[in-house]
Amino acid sequence: MTDTSAASSAKTYSACLVIIGNEILSGRTQDANLAFLAKALNDIGVQMTEARVIPDIEDTIVAVVNEVRAKHDYVFTTGGIGPTHDDITAQSVAKAFGVPLVLDAEAKRRLEARHTNNLPLNEARLRMAHVPEGATLIDNPISAAPGFQIGNVFVLAGVPAIARAMFDGLGPRLAGGARIETRSITCNLAEGAIAHDLTAIQARWPSLSIGSYPVWRSEAGFAVSLVLRGPEKAELETAGSAVIAMIADHGGIVIEEAWS
Amino acid sequence: MTDTSAASSAKTYSACLVIIGNEILSGRTQDANLAFLAKALNDIGVQMTEARVIPDIEDTIVAVVNEVRAKHDYVFTTGGIGPTHDDITAQSVAKAFGVPLVLDAEAKRRLEARHTNNLPLNEARLRMAHVPEGATLIDNPISAAPGFQIGNVFVLAGVPAIARAMFDGLGPRLAGGARIETRSITCNLAEGAIAHDLTAIQARWPSLSIGSYPVWRSEAGFAVSLVLRGPEKAELETAGSAVIAMIADHGGIVIEEAWS
Numbered sequence: 001m002t003d004t005s006a007a008s009s010a011k012t013y014s015a016c017l018v019i020i021g022n023e024i025l026s027g028r029t030q031d032a033n034l035a036f037l038a039k040a041l042n043d044i045g046v047q048m049t050e051a052r053v054i055p056d057i058e059d060t061i062v063a064v065v066n067e068v069r070a071k072h073d074y075v076f077t078t079g080g081i082g083p084t085h086d087d088i089t090a091q092s093v094a095k096a097f098g099v100p101l102v103l104d105a106e107a108k109r110r111l112e113a114r115h116t117n118n119l120p121l122n123e124a125r126l127r128m129a130h131v132p133e134g135a136t137l138i139d140n141p142i143s144a145a146p147g148f149q150i151g152n153v154f155v156l157a158g159v160p161a162i163a164r165a166m167f168d169g170l171g172p173r174l175a176g177g178a179r180i181e182t183r184s185i186t187c188n189l190a191e192g193a194i195a196h197d198l199t200a201i202q203a204r205w206p207s208l209s210i211g212s213y214p215v216w217r218s219e220a221g222f223a224v225s226l227v228l229r230g231p232e233k234a235e236l237e238t239a240g241s242a243v244i245a246m247i248a249d250h251g252g253i254v255i256e257e258a259w260s
Numbered sequence: 261m262t263d264t265s266a267a268s269s270a271k272t273y274s275a276c277l278v279i280i281g282n283e284i285l286s287g288r289t290q291d292a293n294l295a296f297l298a299k300a301l302n303d304i305g306v307q308m309t310e311a312r313v314i315p316d317i318e319d320t321i322v323a324v325v326n327e328v329r330a331k332h333d334y335v336f337t338t339g340g341i342g343p344t345h346d347d348i349t350a351q352s353v354a355k356a357f358g359v360p361l362v363l364d365a366e367a368k369r370r371l372e373a374r375h376t377n378n379l380p381l382n383e384a385r386l387r388m389a390h391v392p393e394g395a396t397l398i399d400n401p402i403s404a405a406p407g408f409q410i411g412n413v414f415v416l417a418g419v420p421a422i423a424r425a426m427f428d429g430l431g432p433r434l435a436g437g438a439r440i441e442t443r444s445i446t447c448n449l450a451e452g453a454i455a456h457d458l459t460a461i462q463a464r465w466p467s468l469s470i471g472s473y474p475v476w477r478s479e480a481g482f483a484v485s486l487v488l489r490g491p492e493k494a495e496l497e498t499a500g501s502a503v504i505a506m507i508a509d510h511g512g513i514v515i516e517e518a519w520s
């Protein structure tokens with residue numbers, strides 16, 4: 001008898017974020033969705049293993065969405081779902097899936113409920129009720145205009161508060177595997193001093209990902225954060241102890257320690 | 261007789277940024293290089309038209325570097341050039357170009373000049389003096405360990421202060437075309453109210469890129485920033501006047517205006 005539950009829990013889930021917007025690529029706007037989504041996805045056992053930042057060009061959006069949806073379990077897009085001419089994400093995703101863009105009655109109802117005489121539901125706003133045929137809506141509790149899901153592609157707003165609210169509502173639509181635990185150990189040593197021994201620790205725990213990040217503290221001297229990541233807390237406990245012993249061997253002290 | 265100067269000034273230059281690092285994809289670290297590089301590149305007439313965020317995996321770095329260096333005039337990478345085991349950018353770029361990673365005598369000299377008895381130039385630190393064969397160094401005035409250029413690929417540090425110092429020193433190595441000028445006009449109207457007329461303005465000035473970005477001000481009501489971008493200031497003057505007249509037609513007022 002096949003143990004399907006074990007097979008299923010061993011699967012790792014990957015996601016790609018596609019950030020759509022000239023305003024990010026021009027440097028005008030600082031993206032604030034990648035870090036949030038990476039952490040929120042990890043909390044449900046999905047690893048963001050790639051992100052793309054692309055311009056508001058239909059052919060580019062179509063090509064990138066088709067490339068990454070074939071490679072990853074989930075694709076999230078942010079940006080380009082407003083009412084103006086430069087909001088072309090919905091039509092581009094429809095084209096990527098080879099389906100028409102259609103008016104969604106429920107999306108229209110939600111926009112009507114929000115839009116009154118002060119904000120008539122004009123032709124431009126009605127664009128926001130159009131989704132690729134076969135898509136399901138993603139709730140927008142902040143400004144009504146919904147995102148949508150088609151296949152494994154989740155189309156979210158670019159405004160961070162709305163993107164977060166949309167993501168938070170997805171819940172059961174996203175299956176994940178094991179959450180990756182993170183243990184950070186920061187010490188008062190230079191990165192180059194511990195590099196050799198850290199390599200040995202990484203070799204001893206090959207299933208962990210161990211990163212080393214110098215911390216620049218112009219007044220307080222050298223520091224480096226050693227970041228251990230893996231699905232098993234117990235493994236991070238023992239490997240973390242080895243890191244702490246190694247720091248002491250080099251005459252260093254642990255300045256800060258955190259789990260996340 | 262061919263007017264090569266006009267042909268050359270009409271060329272547009274594109275760049276791709278490859279952000280290498282698990283710490284960005286896990287959400288632990290917020291990237292701070294994209295926005296800076298996009299603006300600094302535009303100042304010399306190079307447009308960032310794509311960015312990738314990829315993990316510290318050699319095969320991925322090799323494949324992405326080879327893909328984007330064929331598509332863009334310039335490729336910049338950030339991250340992964342320190343002394344620890346997870347710093348694999350140099351070896352991966354060497355592999356992408358099909359050349360060996362070699363010890364660079366000048367890079368070694370710079371590291372020796374910096375590293376004293378307190379910070380011996382051990383084997384780990386010496387890794388930072390290795391570059392792909394045929395590469396030229398990129399100065400690091402902050403912490404000595406250089407970046408490097410090979411072909412159209414410029415390998416910079418991930419730490420933003422160092423990445424900026426490295427970029428600032430590139431100067432004459434980068435040829436560019438026309439700078440893209442930006443005019444932003446923010447008004448107190450809802451995006452959906454002006455979407456129709458804005459489409460007409462975009463159609464009238466097809467060579468400009470006009471973006472519309474809602475500004476969320478929970479207390480002050482609606483606002484939207486209309487951002488016009490193009491190489492010709494005169495065109496932004498006339499198109500901007502049309503935008504301002506359109507705002508007045510809708511009973512709105514301009515809250516803020518800026519050139520950059």
